[in-house]
Amino acid sequence: MAEEDNQAEEQEQTSSGKKKWIIIGGVAGLLVIVIVIAVWFMSGDQQTVQASQSNSVETPASQSSEQPAQVGSALYVGMPRPFVFIVPGDARERTVQISVQLMVRGEQSEELTKRHIPLIEGTLHEVFSSSTADELRTAEGKQRIRQLALQQVRAALESVTGQGLVEKVLFTGLVMQ
Known part of the structure; x- marks a missing residue:
C-alpha cells in the first residue's frame, strides 16, 4: 500500500x-x-x-519653377511643440492643435532652420490662427493653409538669412474640437 x-x-x-x-x-x-x-x-x-x-532626390527637369533648387537629401525639422489656437467656427469657436514638421534640403539648411525656430513658430502661429474651422475641415482648406504657411515662413527666413530654406510645411497631426 x-x-x-x-x-x-x-x-x-x-x-x-x-x-x-x-x-x-x-x-x-x-x-x-x-x-x-x-x-x-x-x-x-x-x-x-x-x-x-x-x-526623394529629383532631377532638375522634374522640378517646378516655384520650388527651390533641391540640393542634398531631405531632412525634417520638427517644431518643439504643437500649435494650439482657437478659430471661429460655424456655431461656436473651435480649439485646434496642429503638429508641424518642415522639410529642408541639406544639413546647412537644417541647422539654419533650427537656429530660427522661434521666428518660424511665431510666423506659423499667425497663419494658423487666421484660419477658420471651415477651412480646416476640408482637404483644400488644409492645403491652402499649408501653402500660405510655406510662403510666410520662407519670407520670414529670407528676411533674416537671405534664403527660404524650407521646401514644405507638413502637418503631422491636426485635432479640432
Missing part, C-alpha cells in the same frame, strides 16, 4: 514537472517570437526611411 502511494506521488511530481517545462517553453517561445517581430519592424522602418531619402 505504501509502495502504491509512493508511485502515485512520483507520477504526480513527474506530470507537474512536465507541465512546468511546457509552460516555461511556451513562454520562452512567445518571447522569441515577440523579439523577432520587434526587430523586423524596426529594421523595416529604417529601410523605408533610407529608401524614401534615396528616392
Whole structure:
C-alpha cells in the first residue's frame, strides 16, 4: 500500500514537472517570437526611411519653377511643440492643435532652420490662427493653409538669412474640437 502511494506521488511530481517545462517553453517561445517581430519592424522602418531619402532626390527637369533648387537629401525639422489656437467656427469657436514638421534640403539648411525656430513658430502661429474651422475641415482648406504657411515662413527666413530654406510645411497631426 505504501509502495502504491509512493508511485502515485512520483507520477504526480513527474506530470507537474512536465507541465512546468511546457509552460516555461511556451513562454520562452512567445518571447522569441515577440523579439523577432520587434526587430523586423524596426529594421523595416529604417529601410523605408533610407529608401524614401534615396528616392526623394529629383532631377532638375522634374522640378517646378516655384520650388527651390533641391540640393542634398531631405531632412525634417520638427517644431518643439504643437500649435494650439482657437478659430471661429460655424456655431461656436473651435480649439485646434496642429503638429508641424518642415522639410529642408541639406544639413546647412537644417541647422539654419533650427537656429530660427522661434521666428518660424511665431510666423506659423499667425497663419494658423487666421484660419477658420471651415477651412480646416476640408482637404483644400488644409492645403491652402499649408501653402500660405510655406510662403510666410520662407519670407520670414529670407528676411533674416537671405534664403527660404524650407521646401514644405507638413502637418503631422491636426485635432479640432
